[in-house]
Amino acid sequence: MKPLQDVRIISLEQYGAGPFGSVHLADLGAEIIKIEDPGVGGDVGRYVPPYAQGEDSLFFETFNRNKRSLSLDLTSEAGREIFEELVRRSDVVYSNLRGDVPAKMRIRYDDLKHLNPAIVCCSLTGFGMTGPRAAEPGYDYILQGLAGWMSLTGDPDGPPTKSGLSLVDYSGGFVAAISLLAGLHAARRDGIGGDCDVSLYDTAVSMLTYPATWHLNEGYRPARTRNSAHPSLVPFQLFQARDTWFVVGCAKEKFWQRLTTVIGRPDLATDSRFATFAQRQRNSEELLAELDRIFAEETAEHWLSLFGPAGVPCGPVNDVEQALREPHTVARGLVVETEHPNLGTVRQVASPVRFGTETPTYRRAPLRNEDFDLVTREILNLDPTRVEELAARGAFGPDGVRKPAKTAGGARAAAGSGTSL
Structure with a gap:
């Protein structure tokens, strides 16, 4: 069995942050049942351009492999009935919504504990x-x-800059997954569930880490640094070789000693201005000017070919294509494939979360409402007459018991990531 194969999660998720958090749980074997609103075409991530066909997109595939999909109108009484039956048979209700919405939708622990005292309600919200x-x-x-x-991001003379990736979203997803697993462990131990009130804001502030500690205790004021330099460790930054950029990081004194030997300047290691962390930081302007001059004499490949074998932490500045072609990327199995009826073979990056030695397996993201029969017949054990009655009362939205289309239809444009409105 996969590590989480005995876990069932009802997920009211969309865009990036919520689905990113749960996709790692799905890869570990958890049964993730995505509740998709039929009134708006399901998870808006299905329609994010530019690589979208009908109700399927490469954006959606990235965050929703190994999951199930059920179209359910939770604003209808009949839809709520089905949702509550799922709560009785599940371990977790997981959502990424605006902070006031879980109360309005009645998906907090106090709203659901009468159905299942051990239910864990994990709400990843913006604030x-x-x-x-x-x-x-x-x-x-x-x-x-x-x-x-x-x-803190960008060069000192440039504008404030965001990360090239949605790191608050993705970090928030990981925080939600950790909180959810902690809640699940406690619920199985004690028989009592509860709420996980986690947010992107809390995540982002907590990741200020040691600069925040320095500021709170010593009044330190963080600032952007030239060439993405570390705020206190020197040298630990981008350097420009004769042809392109590379990174060197001396996070320990032994690495600084090795670096000076490799570049043929052991005198720098014994120079009183550069002998310790504190002295190198104090005299960083002089030291970095000398290193800039030295590194500009040769190519990045030349320096990296010397630093690696000498045990000096270093690396190239790859673009995305180069990163995906890195031999270590291939060796670690970080590019995986699934087969999709509309998109064909979809290649994407694997989850970094691992347990055990068994090779992970992957199933494509579900078509919208693809798992209608699985949920209604196998999980809820509803007879066809009951299903039709619930459909007539609006449980499954305007399409009733609509089955997913197997071919692409018209595209709808939408964008964004994070927590929904």
């Missing part, structure tokens, strides 16, 4: 379910600015 911003929508870009990240 949490309490506080002055609880009712505001939260998105990665906004939070990178609000939490101080952008003030």
